[in-house]
Amino acid sequence: MFHYHFQSGSGCFLVGGLVSLLIIAAAQTALSAPETEHLVVYSGRAERLIKPLLDAFQEKTGIRVDLLSSATTEIVNRLHAEGARTPADVLVTNDAGSLERARQLGLLRPLSDPGIAAVIPAPFRAADNSWIGLSGRVWAIVYNTSLVKPGELRSLLDLANPQWKDRIAIPNAGSEYLQAGVSVVHAVYGRDRTKRFLEGLKANAGTQVYGKSSQIVEAVAKGQVALGVVNHYYISRYLVNQPTAPIATLLPDQYEGGMGVVMNVAGIGITAHAKRPHLARRLVEYLVSEEGQKFFADLNKEYPLRPNVAADPSLPPFKTIRVAPVPLARLAELRESALSLIEEVGLR
Amino acid sequence: MPSISARQVTWNSLSWLAAPVAGLLCLPPVYVAYLACTAHPSVWTRLWTTRVPELLLNTFALAFSVAFGTLLLGVSLAWVVTRWDFPGRAFWEGALVLPLAMPTYVLAFIYSYLLGAGGPVEGAWQRLVGPEARLPSPHSYAGATLVMTLDTFPFVYVLARTALLNMNASYEEVAKACGASRPRILYRITLPLMRPAVVAGLSLVILYVVSDFGAVSLLRYQTLTYAVYQQLTGRYDQAAASILSLLLVVIALLFLYLERRSRHRSRFYQTTGRYRRRMPHPLSPLATILATLYVSAVWMASFGLPALLLIRWSWGALSSGAVDARFWAFAGNSVLLSGLAATVAMLLGFPLAYLATRRSTRLTQLSLQTAYAGYVLPGPVGALAWLAIVTNLMPFLLGSAVILVLAYVVHFLPAGLQALEPALEQVTPNLEEASRSLGLGLAATLRRITLPLAQGGMATAWVLMFLQSMKELPATLLLRPVGFDTLAVRVWLEASEEYYQLAAPSALLLVMMALPVIVLLEAQQRRAA
Secondary structure, three states: OOHHHHHHHHHHHHHHHHHHHHHOOOHHHHHOOOOOOEEEEEEEEOHHOOHHHHHHHHHHHOOOOOOOEEEEEHHHHHHHHHHOOOOEEEEOOOHHHHHHHHHHOOOOOOOHHHHHHHOOHHHHEEEOOOEEEEEEEEEEEEEEEOOOOOHHHOOOHHOOOOHOOOOOOEEOOHHHHHHHHHHHHHHHHHHHHHHHHHHHHHHHHOOOOEOOOOHHHHHHOOOOOOOOEEHHHHHEEEEEHHHHOOOEEOOOOOOOOOOOOOOOEEEEEEEEEOHHHHHHHHHHHHHHOOOHHHHHHHHHOEEEOOOOOOOOOOOOOHHHOOEEEOHHHHHHHHHHHHHHHHHHHOOO | OOOHHHHHHHHHHHHHHEEEHHHHHHHHHHHHHHHOOOOOHOOOOOOOOOOOOHHHHHHHHHHHHHHHHHHHHHHHHHHHHHHOOOOOOHHHHOOHHHHHHHHHHHHHHHHHHOOOOOOOHHHHHHHHHHOOOOOOOOOOOHHHHHHHHHHHHHHHHHHHHHHHHEEEEHHHHHHHOOOHHHHHHHHHHHHHHHHHHHEEEEHHHHHHHHHHHHHHHHHOOOOOHHHHHHHOOOOOOOOHHHHHHHHHHHHHHHHHHHHHHHHHHOOOOOOOOOOOOOOEEEOOOHHHHHHHHHHHHOOOHHHHHHHHHHHHHHHHHOOOOOOHHHHHHHHHHHHHHHHHHHHHHHHHHHHHHHHHHHHHHHHHHHHHHHHHHHHHOHHHHHHHHHHHHHOOOHHOOOHHHHHHHHHHHHHHHHHHHHHHHHHHHOOOOOHHHHHHHHOOOOHHHHHHHHHHHHHHHHHHHHHHEEEEHHOOOOHHHHHOOOOOOOOHHHHHHHHHHHHHHHHHHHHHHHHHHHHHHHHHHHHHHHHHO
């Protein structure tokens, strides 16, 4: 009887199916077998903003870097699900909130050499050095100089005023920095005020909701809308290509007693279950070095966080900017309620 | 020679082998249901009071409007190309199925470029009306309806066309002879005769809309399927995702049940042998122009224009060096994964279909039916299920390609079985029995009789599963191994940041791989009609 199992075609098919699954599994294991000199990076930062650095690091050290790019929260979820089996050695994201969240879940390990972390000022890294900020960005208002006088608004919350009906452009609800911005406003002004702000923002923007911030700047430059909210670097980038464009940057809430601008950082952490922590440390070292800082920040015209590294000269000096007094690490706990508010108001 | 009883035993044990396969296939929905039922009651109440009503409304509203849109487009286009004769008719008849080659997310990103703020359509509109003029955003209910309608109307079109071609002309002629007016003939004879085909087409459309992830995510229109993905990726919440998933599975099951029932009640039979095809009616020059305008407008909107844009963007990407070794590696990954998935699905599906057609017992029938479980698993739900199963039960498989292949197999086996089952049914058992009685064993009979005869259907099944896997998005996004991106993933990553030019080469390659298959299937269909 047993004999027939193997003679029968269907049995062969079944066995064949299982065997091929096993072969894939084996091939996979063989592929992912730990080599001496390679590093796995999970990244929530846009690929074109991280790949050049990893390529430079690979060039410099001979350490091969494998990159998995995805949405920030998804990559943290994935790291969480994989637990001790994760192939990842390093986590890079564009949002301090998700790095802090990863730290709270026990997915990151404190940097063993505090000297490396110390070059980055304390507000821009985790208390235990589980993650370290690499570059800073602030939420700025871009305005069309022929349509708006700089005195016409001074606070982010002014954007919700009826005078801006159909005259502003905003990023879509999926963007991480909108979520972080709402978190900060929420922490400073409370739920009701934030909700009114978002409702006004939604009404004023109408259909001018963009997936890509460069398009917001473009819409402002063309005069389709008077103002837009974007990360500061989009404005500088546009001006590099179109120096005569009638646009300017306005940093909101800079007056005495004002909230200050919303700030967030891109950062890096070594995973708790990294198989190659020593290689991961070398990547961190490279990224906080003066050379790495300059490269990382300039690639996207962000602010380097290492104090003695100069930011791109086209940017307003970092030291003069008033920043909202919400610690970066708190972005993690604030996020859920910000998401609920965004959903409730129905921002697209 | 084996005795009769020994053979009987073989068949029985084979039937029992089918059971574990079926078990594997229905594991994901069962596990999702388990996760949802063990979720904390507070999660249930939170979801029911906040998200669920809105999501249900959005999902049903989209399904309804797309069904309505495809009904109008599909039936009217089928009518134009079968009932009227005008120059170019044969070309349009075939060309109208081509939108099937366009994945929904590709069409979605093209339309969010065309109609989006700052896009070419808005620009043209502003030149006409003034710089302050606005167009409704494509990231809306209307936008999602437009894109899904343009992408799925061929389902209705193909079936309605077949119904019209196969309709016996004498029914309408008898009605006419009895003095019925033309609208009356249409309402009393023609449309009722088309109903089963149209209903079948519409139910395909609705199932497609309910389970679509790519288009609604790029157009940011909140349906249940998209919400499942968002819960999984934007939040840290598997419980909520599993509850929404269970809801989706239940809706899909209910829908399939209703659809089968309505099909049972409305069957029409050709009772006499006197079948005559109705000849298409020649059109006047003016009517020809109008018909051509209508057909070509729909075709341009659903396929022509998007394809042209993809070609233009790809050309730009090609000349700027974006089509590099990495791009071809992604293409290779796509082909490898999809090829593996289609092959494994074939190996698992064949015995199920074979047993169910040759030794129809309750067990084999049940096994076959459970293989259709993939139908009620929209991509993100399948991804959630596999993610949870692997995390909780087989952690050693996390981040390996095995799990991705399994997800594809379960999801796309139904599509393959639909081609495989009829192919095996058409091989008459008499031939196999003759072969067995002449002394060949089961394996030899399979190899020398069954497989050669069922070859065509098997190839179709393999290709269908291969293509569906190629364009699969949500499960791939969530389960892909490190450094193993596929074309679909690249399209999505670039398009969701609105880097259309970088998304175009991958999208174009996906479309180009699907085209020959669609053309071949269309040719087959027309020969059969």
